[in-house]
Amino acid sequence: MPFIERPFCEVLGTPFAHDPGDGMVSGEAIAHPPVFDRLRSVALHDGVARDLVHDLKYRDRGDLAPMMAGWMARAAATELAQADGIVPVPLHRTRLFRRMFNQSAELGRHLAALSDIDFMPQVLVRRKRTEQQVGLTANARALNVRGAFIVPKERQDMVFGRRLILIDDVYTTGATVSAATTALKKAGATDVTVLTFARAVSGPI
Numbered sequence: 001m002p003f004i005e006r007p008f009c010e011v012l013g014t015p016f017a018h019d020p021g022d023g024m025v026s027g028e029a030i031a032h033p034p035v036f037d038r039l040r041s042v043a044l045h046d047g048v049a050r051d052l053v054h055d056l057k058y059r060d061r062g063d064l065a066p067m068m069a070g071w072m073a074r075a076a077a078t079e080l081a082q083a084d085g086i087v088p089v090p091l092h093r094t095r096l097f098r099r100m101f102n103q104s105a106e107l108g109r110h111l112a113a114l115s116d117i118d119f120m121p122q123v124l125v126r127r128k129r130t131e132q133q134v135g136l137t138a139n140a141r142a143l144n145v146r147g148a149f150i151v152p153k154e155r156q157d158m159v160f161g162r163r164l165i166l167i168d169d170v171y172t173t174g175a176t177v178s179a180a181t182t183a184l185k186k187a188g189a190t191d192v193t194v195l196t197f198a199r200a201v202s203g204p205i
Contacts, residue, residue: 002044004075004199013039014201034174036166036181036192040076041199042068045170049198053169057103065103068197069110076165079193084162085120086112089180090149107197108167117165123155123187124180145179151187160188171199 007019009026011034016024043049052068055061073080088108105121112119128148151159164184168177177194184192 001048002046004041004043011038013041013199015044034181035178035185036194038079039171039174039177039194039196039199040079041171041196042071042075043198045172045198045200053198056106057169060101062101062106065106066110069107069114072107072111072167072195072197073114076193076195079195080111080115080117080165082163083115083117083165083193085118085123085158086115086165086167087120087124087180087184089166089168089176090121090124090126104168107169108165111165111167111195120158120164123151123158124183125150125152145176147179149180149183151183156187159184162189163191164189164193166192166194168194168196169198171196 004013004015007016007024008014009016009029010023011025011029014026014028016026045053052064056064056068086108088102088104090105091102108121109119111117126148127150128145166177166180166184171177171194174194177196181192181194
């Protein structure tokens with residue numbers, strides 16, 4: 001499996017082809033700073049890692065979630081040690097009804113148990129039914145999920161002043177986790193680390 005190991009960009013977690021020194025940030029992160037504070041992922045979205053994501057998401061292989069969460073705990077050990085809560089990217093209720101489970105919530109639930117950190121699936125709500133992101137351009141993805149998430153007023157005290165880990169299965173363009181992070185920060189989260197099992201990387205690394 002193509003694990004992501006250091007050296008990588010401290011913000012976007014993008015692997016470097018050579019070691020530029022501690023604390024280095026990629027040109028992409030400088031030119032286009034994300035709304036989240038940092039991204040950490042276990043592996044590149046290829047080969048075995050892609051198969052695991054697809055098996056969990058589309059083939060009802062919930063038994064894979066504990067193993068995958070264990071790798072995620074290793075990939076973000078430093079960030080988890082400082083976190084106050086784990087928040088999965090939610091599905092819209094209609095999609096959740098059809099799929100019967102949320103793969104991000106399954107990963108987050110097992111990660112919370114491994115890390116002894118509060119699991120907070122109720123704080124973030126997907127209020128807009130969006131199209132599937134697969135097959136959309138980067139701009140279309142961003143438009144698709146703009147304003148899709150909200151922290152309900154009665155749950156904002158669970159977010160305010162907290163350092164949070166936002167969980168998703170795959171990072172592609174960042175549109176979904178960026179929209180989710182915007183909602184969390186609007187509710188007062190002080191720090192958001194995005195943690196995914198896999199991530200896509202375009203071009204050479």
